[in-house]
Amino acid sequence: MKKKVGIIIFIVCVFIGIVFFKENRLSEKPAEYLIDIMIKNEEKINIDYIQMGIILPDGNKEIINTVRGNSMGNDMFHFTINYSPDTYFFLKGTSDGKEIEPCYFDMANYSNVNEPQEMYFYIEDFKIYKE
DSSP: OHHHHHHHHHHHHHHHHHHHHHHHHHTOOOOOEEEEEEEEOTTOOOOSEEEEEEEOTTSOEEEEEEEEGGGTTTSEEEEEEEEOTTOEEEEEEEETTEEEEEEEEEOTTOOOOSSOOEEEEEGGGSOBOOO
């Protein structure tokens, strides 16, 4: 009798395990998108910092990362981020204390999770505001 109860408990546990595994497999989230954002400074413009931020659904902006100009030799800035294709981002910063024109962009055209992705920006293309 004890043997039958043990077998029934074992079968129930296996059944629960199979159901749990199946449900987890069906509810898996899709792979995260990952991209390297490279900001090149070919003319060696003096950059104090570059900030990358996200525009939240309510319209507010939140800084997610800051890179100081002297941390990478001031000729290349690099951010690696996880994102979803419908997310909006911005880049902003300063050069010699003057504000750099913010750049706004989305990731709608970057949806490949199977190979590395990179996005390039060039400091020379940004307007630097005079004080």
